[in-house]
Amino acid sequence: MDIMSMSIEQLAERLAEMGQPKYRAKQLYAWMHVRLAASYAEMTDQPKALRERLEAELPLTVPQKVVMLESKTDGTRKYLFRLADGNVIESVWMKYHHGNSVCISSQVGCRMGCSFCASTIGGLVRSLEPSEMLGQIYAITRDTGERVDNVVVMGTGEPMDNYDNVLIFLRLLTDENGLHISQRNVTISTCGLVPNLRRLADEKLAITAAISLHAPNDELRRKLMPVANAYSIRELMEAADYYVETTGRRITFEYSLIDGVNDSASCARELAALLKGRNCHVNLIPVNPVRERNYRRSLVTNVLQFQKMLENEGINVTIRRELGSDIDAACGQLRRHYETGIGAESGEG
Numbered sequence: 598m599d600i601m602s603m604s605i606e607q608l609a610e611r612l613a614e615m616g617q618p619k620y621r622a623k624q625l626y627a628w629m630h631v632r633l634a635a636s637y638a639e640m641t642d643q644p645k646a647l648r649e650r651l652e653a654e655l656p657l658t659v660p661q662k663v664v665m666l667e668s669k670t671d672g673t674r675k676y677l678f679r680l681a682d683g684n685v686i687e688s689v690w691m692k693y694h695h696g697n698s699v700c701i702s703s704q705v706g707c708r709m710g711c712s713f714c715a716s717t718i719g720g721l722v723r724s725l726e727p728s729e730m731l732g733q734i735y736a737i738t739r740d741t742g743e744r745v746d747n748v749v750v751m752g753t754g755e756p757m758d759n760y761d762n763v764l765i766f767l768r769l770l771t772d773e774n775g776l777h778i779s780q781r782n783v784t785i786s787t788c789g790l791v792p793n794l795r796r797l798a799d800e801k802l803a804i805t806a807a808i809s810l811h812a813p814n815d816e817l818r819r820k821l822m823p824v825a826n827a828y829s830i831r832e833l834m835e836a837a838d839y840y841v842e843t844t845g846r847r848i849t850f851e852y853s854l855i856d857g858v859n860d861s862a863s864c865a866r867e868l869a870a871l872l873k874g875r876n877c878h879v880n881l882i883p884v885n886p887v888r889e890r891n892y893r894r895s896l897v898t899n900v901l902q903f904q905k906m907l908e909n910e911g912i913n914v915t916i917r918r919e920l921g922s923d924i925d926a927a928c929g930q931l932r933r934h935y936e937t938g939i940g941a942e943s944g945e946g
């Protein structure tokens with residue numbers, strides 16, 4: 598296990614094996630997770646011999662910034678980072694009135710195959726280590742010089758397909774000895790891997806779960822998301838209810854609106870019937886057109902109509918505010934354009 602993925606107890610154990618005094622674990626942990634050191638060289642109060650030994654036995658690596666695009670309209674920043682093995686991943690930094698949010702990737706690529714998503718086109722390369730998820734947040738904090746208030750695991754990858762590492766990441770991120778981000782300020786978005794969503798509920802964390810629904814019935818959902826062949830909407834709703842009961846947290850449903858595909862009045866009615874009475878919130882996302890797919894975003898009037906129909910049934914709805922629409926901000930597009938050498942196209946949000 599790499600040093601930045603270790604709990605403070607694991608680190609203490611490892612350092613004890615190296616004959617180090619107890620207080621070292623606390624110091625090193627704080628250097629990594631509070632002061633966000635990017636190398637042992639920065640840990641100037643640590644003995645040189647120890648730093649050299651750590652460098653050899655437990656190398657500390659952090660994601661390296663390769664590209665940073667900043668939106669001229671709203672200050673949103675999109676980062677491309679290179680990992681120690683050469684893979685690249687992307688993350689986004691957004692400024693909201695309620696604080697700074699970072700959207701991180703949980704995998705290099707994705708194997709879920711959603712038909713509207715750019716992240717899955719090249720398939721899954723590998724899952725990220727806990728330290729690589731933290732590393733995105735730490736690198737952005739260093740780069741902006743501003744504290745991150747909210748973390749959303751909504752970048753490339755399916756977090757519930759990297760369950761163990763995501764859990765370790767969550768514990769480190771919210772640890773009072775580390776950056777200490779409040780669990781309430783963390784959101785995990787999943788396409789709906791039902792067994793792991795139930796497992797997540799059983800962890801009884803105060804994080805928000807967001808479920809990518811995108812269709813009100815199985816037939817349509819199966820056309821958009823292969824995961825719908827494995828789990829029905831009924832099973833997904835039962836897992837969602839279980840999450841709410843177990844954690845006391847309201848659940849979010851994400852619904853990306855695709856022109857002529859899932860944005861009709863009958864879809865809205867069906868969705869309203871499905872969600873009525875549930876302790877939930879719906880986030881409508883006008884789909885981001887992806888070059889390799891021929892989906893178009895719903896017309897603004899349709900989006901508003903869709904929202905209204907849900908609201909009339911007493912359902913809580915917001916339309917995702919578009920940030921960074923002048924930079925490559927749709928899921929997976931920056932990485933994809935970087936790797937394929939295709940330039941950014943304006944209008945993708």
Ligand code: SAH
Pocket residue numbers: 709711713714715750751752753754755756786787788789807808809810851852853882883884885886887927928
């Ligand atoms: N794998 C996770 C998290 C990653 S995507 C999940 O499926 O939830 C975060 C959200 O963006 C998901 O709801 C996803 O379905 C949606 N999304 C992906 N590509 C999109 C696109 N081109 N336009 C709009 N939403 C998209």
